Amino acid sequence: MTVYLKLMGSLLKYAPQSQSELIQTSLKDRSTVREAIQSLGIPKERVKLIFVNHMGAFLSHPLKDGDRVSLFPAEYPVFADWEGAILRKEHDDEMIEEGKMKKWKCQICGYIYDPSKGDPDNGVKPGTAFEEIPGDWVCPLCGAGKDMFEAD
Ligand code: FE
Numbered sequence: 001m002t003v004y005l006k007l008m009g010s011l012l013k014y015a016p017q018s019q020s021e022l023i024q025t026s027l028k029d030r031s032t033v034r035e036a037i038q039s040l041g042i043p044k045e046r047v048k049l050i051f052v053n054h055m056g057a058f059l060s061h062p063l064k065d066g067d068r069v070s071l072f073p074a075e076y077p078v079f080a081d082w083e084g085a086i087l088r089k090e091h092d093d094e095m096i097e098e099g100k101m102k103k104w105k106c107q108i109c110g111y112i113y114d115p116s117k118g119d120p121d122n123g124v125k126p127g128t129a130f131e132e133i134p135g136d137w138v139c140p141l142c143g144a145g146k147d148m149f150e151a152d
Contacts, residue, residue: 001029001065003036009073014042027063034059036069048074058094103152104130109142112152 005023007015015023025039033050037059049072050057063069104113113119113133118126119140124133130149138145 001031001063002026003031003063003066004068005036005040006068006070007040008071010075011042011046011071011073014040022068031063032059033057033061033063033069036063037071042071046074047071058090060094101129104149105152106139106142106144107148107150108144109139111139111141113149 003025005025007020007023012020023040025036027035027039033052034044037044037047044059050059050061051070051072052061052063053068054070057069101115103115105111106113113130115129116126118124118128119133119137120126122137122140124137130146130151133146135146139148
């Protein structure tokens with residue numbers, strides 16, 4: 001399917017040079033806004049507000065052929081409309097929810113903590129965000145403390 005992406009402000013730097021006004025993008029059927037953003041290589045943290053066909057939407061919004069997606073960057077000033085405020089709140093929650101499932105890498109040995117797997121041998125259940133692991137947890141490979149990990 002084909003969707004049309006409009007980038008605002010600093011997001012324009014992710015636009016292909018040939019078509020910066022309205023970017024025509026081919027996506028697999030049932031792709032979401034998230035995949036549309038990824039297709040241009042835009043880090044989702046850079047996107048503050050999403051409109052699909054001029055209505056507020058979230059990353060998880062499913063797209064259909066011919067949809068028009070407008071993306072506003074993180075540094076845009078907040079404007080005080082009621083619907084926008086609620087959309088941004090849920091949008092932020094969605095971002096945080098995804099951020100929590102981030103992988104973390106031990107800077108000593110390269111071990112990667114994957115929240116979806118956890119570290120069950122050491123009492124960390126699958127689905128545990130890195131931030132939620134107890135402070136005395138150590139790298140299961142090299143014994144380094146949590147402070148030696150960086151988000152991957
Ligand atoms: Fe390690």
